[in-house]
Amino acid sequence: MTTELTKGEATRQRIVALAAELFNQRGYAGCSIQDIMAATGLEKGGIYRHFDSKEELAAEAFDYAWATISAVRGCGLDSIADPATRLKQHFANFLLSPSPILGGCPLLNTAMDADDGNPVLRERVQNALCAWKTAIANAVEQGMRSGTFRSGLDSRAIANQVIGTLEGSIVLSRIERNDQPLRQAVARLTHWVDSDLTTPARQ
Amino acid sequence: MTTELTKGEATRQRIVALAAELFNQRGYAGCSIQDIMAATGLEKGGIYRHFDSKEELAAEAFDYAWATISAVRGCGLDSIADPATRLKQHFANFLLSPSPILGGCPLLNTAMDADDGNPVLRERVQNALCAWKTAIANAVEQGMRSGTFRSGLDSRAIANQVIGTLEGSIVLSRIERNDQPLRQAVARLTHWVDSDLTTPARQ
Amino acid sequence: MTTELTKGEATRQRIVALAAELFNQRGYAGCSIQDIMAATGLEKGGIYRHFDSKEELAAEAFDYAWATISAVRGCGLDSIADPATRLKQHFANFLLSPSPILGGCPLLNTAMDADDGNPVLRERVQNALCAWKTAIANAVEQGMRSGTFRSGLDSRAIANQVIGTLEGSIVLSRIERNDQPLRQAVARLTHWVDSDLTTPARQ
Amino acid sequence: MTTELTKGEATRQRIVALAAELFNQRGYAGCSIQDIMAATGLEKGGIYRHFDSKEELAAEAFDYAWATISAVRGCGLDSIADPATRLKQHFANFLLSPSPILGGCPLLNTAMDADDGNPVLRERVQNALCAWKTAIANAVEQGMRSGTFRSGLDSRAIANQVIGTLEGSIVLSRIERNDQPLRQAVARLTHWVDSDLTTPARQ
DNA sequence: ACTCACGGGACAGCCCGTTCTT
DNA sequence: AAGAACGGGCTGTCCCGTGAGT
Numbered sequence: 001m002t003t004e005l006t007k008g009e010a011t012r013q014r015i016v017a018l019a020a021e022l023f024n025q026r027g028y029a030g031c032s033i034q035d036i037m038a039a040t041g042l043e044k045g046g047i048y049r050h051f052d053s054k055e056e057l058a059a060e061a062f063d064y065a066w067a068t069i070s071a072v073r074g075c076g077l078d079s080i081a082d083p084a085t086r087l088k089q090h091f092a093n094f095l096l097s098p099s100p101i102l103g104g105c106p107l108l109n110t111a112m113d114a115d116d117g118n119p120v121l122r123e124r125v126q127n128a129l130c131a132w133k134t135a136i137a138n139a140v141e142q143g144m145r146s147g148t149f150r151s152g153l154d155s156r157a158i159a160n161q162v163i164g165t166l167e168g169s170i171v172l173s174r175i176e177r178n179d180q181p182l183r184q185a186v187a188r189l190t191h192w193v194d195s196d197l198t199t200p201a202r203q
Numbered sequence: 204m205t206t207e208l209t210k211g212e213a214t215r216q217r218i219v220a221l222a223a224e225l226f227n228q229r230g231y232a233g234c235s236i237q238d239i240m241a242a243t244g245l246e247k248g249g250i251y252r253h254f255d256s257k258e259e260l261a262a263e264a265f266d267y268a269w270a271t272i273s274a275v276r277g278c279g280l281d282s283i284a285d286p287a288t289r290l291k292q293h294f295a296n297f298l299l300s301p302s303p304i305l306g307g308c309p310l311l312n313t314a315m316d317a318d319d320g321n322p323v324l325r326e327r328v329q330n331a332l333c334a335w336k337t338a339i340a341n342a343v344e345q346g347m348r349s350g351t352f353r354s355g356l357d358s359r360a361i362a363n364q365v366i367g368t369l370e371g372s373i374v375l376s377r378i379e380r381n382d383q384p385l386r387q388a389v390a391r392l393t394h395w396v397d398s399d400l401t402t403p404a405r406q
Numbered sequence: 407m408t409t410e411l412t413k414g415e416a417t418r419q420r421i422v423a424l425a426a427e428l429f430n431q432r433g434y435a436g437c438s439i440q441d442i443m444a445a446t447g448l449e450k451g452g453i454y455r456h457f458d459s460k461e462e463l464a465a466e467a468f469d470y471a472w473a474t475i476s477a478v479r480g481c482g483l484d485s486i487a488d489p490a491t492r493l494k495q496h497f498a499n500f501l502l503s504p505s506p507i508l509g510g511c512p513l514l515n516t517a518m519d520a521d522d523g524n525p526v527l528r529e530r531v532q533n534a535l536c537a538w539k540t541a542i543a544n545a546v547e548q549g550m551r552s553g554t555f556r557s558g559l560d561s562r563a564i565a566n567q568v569i570g571t572l573e574g575s576i577v578l579s580r581i582e583r584n585d586q587p588l589r590q591a592v593a594r595l596t597h598w599v600d601s602d603l604t605t606p607a608r609q
Numbered sequence: 610m611t612t613e614l615t616k617g618e619a620t621r622q623r624i625v626a627l628a629a630e631l632f633n634q635r636g637y638a639g640c641s642i643q644d645i646m647a648a649t650g651l652e653k654g655g656i657y658r659h660f661d662s663k664e665e666l667a668a669e670a671f672d673y674a675w676a677t678i679s680a681v682r683g684c685g686l687d688s689i690a691d692p693a694t695r696l697k698q699h700f701a702n703f704l705l706s707p708s709p710i711l712g713g714c715p716l717l718n719t720a721m722d723a724d725d726g727n728p729v730l731r732e733r734v735q736n737a738l739c740a741w742k743t744a745i746a747n748a749v750e751q752g753m754r755s756g757t758f759r760s761g762l763d764s765r766a767i768a769n770q771v772i773g774t775l776e777g778s779i780v781l782s783r784i785e786r787n788d789q790p791l792r793q794a795v796a797r798l799t800h801w802v803d804s805d806l807t808t809p810a811r812q
Numbered sequence: 813a814c815t816c817a818c819g820g821g822a823c824a825g826c827c828c829g830t831t832c833t834t
Numbered sequence: 835a836a837g838a839a840c841g842g843g844c845t846g847t848c849c850c851g852t853g854a855g856t
Contacts, residue, residue: 011835026319029232032828043836044830054829104318111378112315115307116229129378160375160384161391165364168371172363175314175332181363188364210854211817235844249819251846413833414839432725435638438823449841454825456839510724517784518721521713522635535784566781566790567797571770574777578769581720581738587769594770617813641849655814657851 012050015040019057020065024106028058028113028121059120065106066128072096074135083143084193087136087162091186094166095179104174107132108167133159143197150199158197165189215253218243222260223268227309231261231316231324262323268309269331275299277338286346287396290339290365294389297369298382307377310335311370336362346400353402361400368392418456421446425463426471430512434464434519434527465526471512472534478502489549490599493542493568497592500572501585510580513538514573539565549603556605564603571595621659624649628666629674633715637667637722637730668729674715675737681705692752696745696771696802700795703775704788713783716741717776742768752806759808767806774798 018039022031033054037044051057073093080086107128114121136159143149169185208216221242225234236257240247254260276296283289310331317324339362346352372388424445428437439460443450457463479499486492513534520527542565549555575591627648631640642663646653660666682702689695716737723730745768752758778794 008835027230027232027316029230030316030319033830034828045832045837046835048830049835052830108374109315111374112312113230113233115377116233125378129375157387160372160387161368164371164375164384164388165368166371167374168367168369169363171311171314171370171374172332172367174318175328181367184360184363185367209817211819214818236846237844246820246822247846248821248848252818255846257845412838417839433636433638433722435636436722436725439825440823449843450825451827451842452840454827458825460824514780515721517780518718519636521783522639532784535781563793566778566793567774570777570781570790570794571774572777573780574773574775575769577717577720577776577780578738578773580724581734587773590766590769591773620813642851643849652815653851654816654853658813661851663850 008050011042011046015042015047015050015057016060016064020061020068020106023058023061024065024104024109027109028054028118055118055120058118059124062106062110062121062124062128066124069106070132082148083139083146084148084198087139087193088190090136091162091166091189094170094182094186105167105170108170129163133163136162140197147199149197153197162189211253214245214249218245218250218253218260219263219267223264223271223309226261226264226316227268227307227312230312231257231321258321258323261321262327265309265313265324265327265331268313269327272309273335285351286342286349287351287401290342290396291393293339294365294369294392297373297385297389308370308373311373332366336366339365343400350402352400356400365392414456417448417452421448421453421456421463422466422470426467426474426512429464429467429519430471430510430515433515434460434524461524461526464524465530468512468516468527468530468534471516472530475512476538488554489545489552490554490604493545493599494596496542497568497572497595500576500588500592511573511576514576535569539569542568546603553605555603559603568595617659620651620655624651624656624659624666625669625673629670629677629715632667632670632722633674633713633718636718637663637727664727664729667727668733671715671719671730671733671737674719675733678715679741691757692748692755693757693802693807696748697799699745700771700775700798703779703795704792714776714779717779738772742772745771749806756808758806762806771798 015036019031019036022035022039025031026035033044033047036047036057040047047057051060073090075093075096077086077090077093080089107125110121111125111129114125133156137155140149140153140155140158144151144153144155165185166182166189169181172181173179218239222234222239225238225242228234229238236247236250239245239250239260243250250260254263276293278296278299280289280293280296283292310328313324314328314332317328336359340358343352343356343358343361347354347356347358368388369385369392372384375384376382421442425437425442428441428445431437432441439450439453442453442463446453453463457466479496481499481502483492483496483499486495513531516527517531517535520531539562543561546555546559546561546564550557550559550561571591572588572595575587578587579585624645628640628645631644631648634640635644642653642656645651645656645666649656656666660669682699684702684705686695686699686702689698716734719730720734720738723734742765746764749758749762749764749767753760753762753764774794775791775798778790781790782788
C-alpha cells in the first residue's frame with residue numbers, strides 16, 4: 001500500500017529528508033538555509049512555503065532522522081520473542097552500515113546542538129531518548145518476568161548503561177573515523193547480556 | 204611562586220579561559236566574537252590583537268579547556284602506584300562537581316563541532332583523545348606487567364570501552380540534566396576493574 | 407507619464423540620490439556606509455543588495471550627482487540657438503540656488519577625492535570633465551562658423567578658461583561661505599564673451 | 610646663520626614636512642598615522658610625543674605646506690617694485706615645477722577636506738586664503754595709487770578673479786594630469802594685467 | 813626621546829533568516 | 835513555487851590614542 005502524496009507534500013518530505021542529513025552532519029548553526037537550498041534545488045521561497053522557520057524545519061528533520069535510524073536499529077526486533085536475543089540483535093543492528101543518516105547519531109548530534117537555546121529541539125531529543133530507554137528497560141523487565149534474566153536488575157540503570165556505551169563509542173568511532181570502538185562496544189554489550197544479565201541456570 | 208605575566212598575556216589568558224567556557228556551552232558556530240566581547244568586557248580590537256582569527260582562538264580555548272578538565276580528571280593520580288586503584292580514582296574524579304568547565308566535556312563538544320569543516324580543531328580533538336586513550340592503555344599494560352591485572356587483556360580495547368562509556372554517559376546526563384547516568388557508569392566501570400580485569404588471585 | 411519602477415529599483419535610486427549628497431559633502435573616505443544607512447533608513451543588507459561595494463555606490467552616486475547638476479547648469483540651453491547667448495545662459499545657471507546637490511560641485515569634490523587610489527571614480531571624473539569641455543568648445547566653434555564669434559579662437563583653451571574660472575570661484579565661495587566670488591566670475595565670463603569673443607562688427 | 614635645533618625639534622619638523630606631503634596627496638581622512646609612521650620611520654609614540662592629535666598635526670602640516678608653496682609662489686616678488694610686473698611674476702611662479710609639495714595646491718586640497726567637520730583646519734584655510742587675497746589686492750591698490758593701474762578697479766574682486774582662475778586651472782591640470790590648463794590660465798592672467806588693468810597711457 | 817604593546821571603536825563586506833511580491 | 839527585498843548580525847581589519855617601559 002503506497003501512500004498517495006500531493007506534489008506539495010512530496011516536496012516537503014524531500015526537504016525534510018535532505019535537511020535531516022545536512023543538519024546531522026553540520027549541526028543546526030552550521031547548516032544554513034542556503035545549504036538546504038543547494039541540496040534541494042529549491043529557492044528560499046519554496047522552502048519557507050512549507051516551514052515557518054528554520055527551527056521548525058530542524059525539528060521535523062530530527063524527527064525524520066530519528067525515525068529513520070530507529071527503524072534500522074529496531075530492524076527485525078518485533079519478531080524476536082526472547083528479550084536477550086532481541087537486545088543482542090538490537091546491538092548488532094548498530095553495525096549495519098553505512099548509516100542511513102550520515103554524520104553519526106542524530107540523538108547525539110542534536111543533543112549537543114540544542115543543549116543551549118533551542119528548547120523545542122531539546123524536548124524532542126529528550127523524548128526520543130526516553131522512548132529508547134523505555135524500550136530497553138521494558139525488554140529487561142520482560143526478561144526478568146520470563147526468567148530469562150536474573151531478577152533484581154535495575155532495568156533503567158541497564159538501559160542507561162547500554163545507551164551510554166553505544167553513544168559513547170559512536171562518538172569515538174566518529175572522532176577516529178574508524179568503527180572499531182563501536183564494534184568493540186557491541187561485542188562487549190552482547191557478552192554482557194549473556195554473562196551478567198542472563199540467569200546462570202539458563203546459560 | 205607566581206608566574207609573572209605581562210598585561211597583554213594576562214588579557215590573552217583571560218580571553219582564552221572565558222572563550223573556552225562559552226565555546227563549550229554553545230559550540231563554535233553558536234558562539235560569536237560578540238559573545239566573547241560581552242564576556243570579557245573587551246572590544247573587538249582588544250580581542251583580535253591577541254588572536255588572528257576566531258578559529259585560532261577556538262583552538263586555544265579547546266586546549267585550555269582540555270588541560271583544565273584533564274587536570275581535574277587526573278587529580279591525585281600521579282601519587283597512586285597501583286594501576287587498578289589509579290584507574291578507579293580516575294573514574295571517581297569524573298564526579299567531582301561542579302565541572303570546572305561548564306557545558307559538559309570539551310572533547311565531546313568540540314568533536315561534534317569540528318567534525319565537519321574545521322580540520323584544525325578536529326586534529327586537536329584527535330590528539331587529545333589519543334593521549335587519553337594511551338594513558339588508560341598504559342595503566343592497563345602496567346597492571347598486566349605487575350600482575351595486578353590478568354594477562355591477555357587488549358589494553359586499547361579496554362581504553363575504548365572506558366572512554367566510550369564515560370563520554371556516552373556524560374551525554375545522557377547532559378540530555379537529562381541529571382548526573383545519574385554518569386554516576387552509574389562510574390560505578391559500573393569501577394566494579395568492572397575489580398571483577399573482570401583484576402587477577403582472580405589478588406581479588 | 408510616470409516611469410514605473412519596481413520596488414527594488416526605487417530603493418536603489420533613493421540610495422544613490424542620498425549617497426550622492428553625502429559623498430559630495432563629506433568625501434568618499436569621510437562618508438561611511440553607516441552614514442548612508444542612517445540617511446536611507448536601510449540596514450546594511452538592504453544597501454549591499456543593490457551595490458557590490460562602496461566604490462560601486464560612489465561611482466553611481468557621482469554619475470547621479472553629475473547628471474543632476476548638469477541638468478541645472480544646462481537648463482534651457484537647448485532652445486537657445488545663438489552660441490554666445492547660450493554660453494551666457496550656461497554661466498548664469500551656476501547662480502541658480504540653492505545648489506541641487508549640497509556640498510559644492512561634484513566634479514571638483516570627486517576629483518579631489520579620487521585623485522589618489524580610486525581609478526574607477528577618477529575615470530568618471532575625467533569623462534565628465536571632457537564632456538563638459540567639449541560642449542563649451544563646440545559652442546565656441548559653432549559661433550566661429552556662424553560668425554557670432556571672431557575666428558581664430560582656440561576653442562579648447564577657451565573651454566579650459568571657462569571651466570577653470572567657474573570651478574575655481576566655486577572653491578573660493580565654498581571656503582568663504584559666500585557666493586560673491588562665483589557671482590563675480592559669472593559676471594566676468596559673461597562680459598568676456600561679449601567683449602573678447604564676439605566679432606566687433608556684431609557687437 | 611643656521612638655526613640651531615634640539616633633536617626633538619628637528620624630529621618634529623621632519624614629521625611635519627613629511628606629513629604635509631602625505632596629507633596633501635591623500636587627504637586628511639585618506640592618510641593614516643600609520644602612513645606617517647612609515648614615511649618618518651617613527652613609531653606611533655614617537656609621533657604622538659610631538660602632537661596631541663592627528664588634527665593638530667594636520668593643522669601644522671597645512672601651515673608648513675602653505676608656507677612652503679607660498680615661498681615658491683612669492684619667490685623674487687619683494688625685489689620687484691612695479692605692481693604689474695610683480696603680479697605677473699607671481700603668476701609665472703605657478704609654473705615653477707615640480708611643485709615643492711606633491712599633490713597639488715594645499716589650499717585647495719585642505720579646503721575640500723576640511724569643509725565638513727574640521728573647523729580648526731577650515732579656519733587656517735580661510736586665513737591663508739584671506740592673506741593671499743589681501744596680498745593681491747594690495748598690489749592692485751598700490752598700482753592704482755602709483756598710476757600703473759587705471760583707477761576704479763575693485764581690488765578684492767580682482768583678487769578673487771586671479772585666485773579663482775589659478776586654483777580652478779590647477780584642478781583641471783590635476784584631473785587631466787596635464788599642466789596645459791594652468792599654463793593657459795597664467796598666460797591669460799598675464800595678458801589681462803597688461804590689457805585690462807594697466808592704464809592705456811602706459812601701455 | 814622613542815618604542816612597543818595595548819585596547820577602544822568604527823568600518824566594509826558578507827551572509828543568514830524571513831517576508832513580500834509575483 | 836520563485837525570487838526580489840530587507841533587517842540584522844557577524845568576521846576580520848584598520849585606525850587612533852594611551853601608557854608602560856627603555
